[in-house]
Amino acid sequence: MDVPSEIRRSFELFAAGRLDEAANVAGEVLAVSPEEPSAHRVLAGVFLRRGQLDQALESARRAWEIDPSVPEAAANLAAILVEARQGEEAERMARRATEMAPDFVSAWVNLGLAFRCQSRQHDAVDAFRRAIQLQPGHHGALANLGNVLCEVGEYAEAAECSRRVLQMRPGMVAAENNLGNALLKLGQIDEAILAYGRALAGGPGDAEIEYNLAIALEQAGRLSESEDVQRGVLSRVPGHARATNNLGVALKLQGRLDEAADQFERAVQHSPQSTPAFANRLSTMLCRPSGSPEEILVAHREACDSLWAGLELPTVDDADPRSVDAPLRIGFVSPDFGHHPVGRFLLSGFESFEAHRVQAVCFSDRIQVDAFTDRFRSAAEDWFDIRGRDDSVVAGWVRDAGIDVLVDLTGHTGRHRLGVFARRPARLQLTWIGYPSTTGLPAIDGLVADEVLVPEGAETAFCERIIRLADGHISYLPPVDAPDVDVGSGSGEVVFGSFNKLDKTTPVVLATWARILLGQPGSRLVLRSRGLDDPRVAERFGGLLAEAGVDRDRISLHGWVSHAELLAGYGEIDIGLDTFPFSGGLTSCEALWMGVPVVTWAGRRMCGRQTASFLSRVGLEDLVVGSEDKYVEKALELAGDVALRRSLRQELRGRMRDGPLCDGQRLATEFTSAVERAWREWDVL
Known part of the structure; x- marks a missing residue:
């Protein structure tokens, strides 16, 4: 037998996809020459293609053991180890391959994949970039780079990588999917949906692409379609934890809270370390009418115990190295340093910190950078981009940055970093603004609120100590695109309205609003929220109000529009109706800014x-x-007081602008004094 010739033939057969023939030829070679490493490499490739991972590993290891001087053997073993999710060993083998052959492109690609297997996304970026430097047209390296760039927050470059791949390989399913992911993060939702559609045309029935499409449909407000697609994924892959979680999201956004809660419970069972599933389960609990503040605390504590109870905490020096007169280095952790309710409630105060008292440091997980992001960055002493970084890495950065006080601005909401706080990187840790409830995390020492948000006597519902700011826990930054208040006459039919999210607008809330409408003949109700332009969702909400006795012609349901159009929509609203038990946040401030008084039922919950x-x-x-x-009585009383409504329409914006609600300097001063006092007086470690 001419062994070299047969080895070449087996590789050619493998490259042509003729796996059985390639395996037969390699087997014949091994029958004659059992120590021929190339034959073992061919068999490893065949087994891998067939999904026989154990046999592939055995053959690849044997090839490497026979001749460890061959870089291809090391690279092939690394690739199979990646498939086996053995990232550390895969990294060692890929590094050996790059050391033996520094210009070996596949070795650099496999090194990048090994880094990804270990969630070391930034290291993966470097490896894929090196592969592309060596071979600019390597579509695999470009595709993988585009994928990982999306995970570290470089969405524009990720989209460009995917487009380059598609120029080389038109219709490549993975590249279309990656392009959709990048476009979705860039906020180009319609374009993302088209990209996923092209990917599914090339790979029909791909569960992962369908899962991504469903997320895009949800963000587009096409909630029923999103629900249908996620149910399709789960019909084929019942244990898909992320699809289960996001089916819950689609249901929650439709206001179907009981169904959503069931899905989040399943998601937690499928993936007990899923922070998104736990976060969604907790936020759904806040929206539902059942559950006392004390029960909510128990649920939050249990979630935190499940996620972080086993962490080893660092040893902290008892000595305080700070000079008495030195400013506090206060770190703020958030994905919301931008046009977001948190950004609008914090920015004016953040820009008003006094440098001799506070050095403000941002740890930003922001996806879409905007003008608010730039303002936060300009006002910060230091700025750390934590996108794609593991919580343990970020905690190390916090320690290295010498942060005295670390402030969570997210709570259990999307992309939160409570895992950083669980690692106790700062001596004093607080939560503020982003989540109107306890975190349930023992490592959070204090919660910043005010005397209305958390009244005296309500402390038993929190694991944190309560810090109350005298004139309010936020400072609202009014939008520059807000139209002038439409004063009108205040007479004629009374129009009630709510622009809150649908998950806050429960059947109980709708039934209460129906009582108000029935008590005020001739009045109308205007609802505006993402999802109400979905016919099935609108039909459900209209049906619930009709069941309560409200004629359909007294109800106007609108989907989402631009922010300027949203604000202009308050021009037809006479009285804002707040949701309960989870009240409005930014929505209420915007209504007041547009001259619309809001009636609220303040229950026991902070939210x-x-x-x-x-x-x-x-x-x-x-x-x-x-x-x-x-x-109900208060809404009807206000509806009957035309003079009061007319005066409030004229006065509310001035009251807000000239009072504590829009005073950033006031917020900065109160927050700084409160934190300084806690730093001096609290024995937190």
């Missing part, structure tokens, strides 16, 4: 007292009530 806090800063405590019946 239900946000609007009450805002109203107290503009002298409208009278619009805050403590029961459903009082809520």
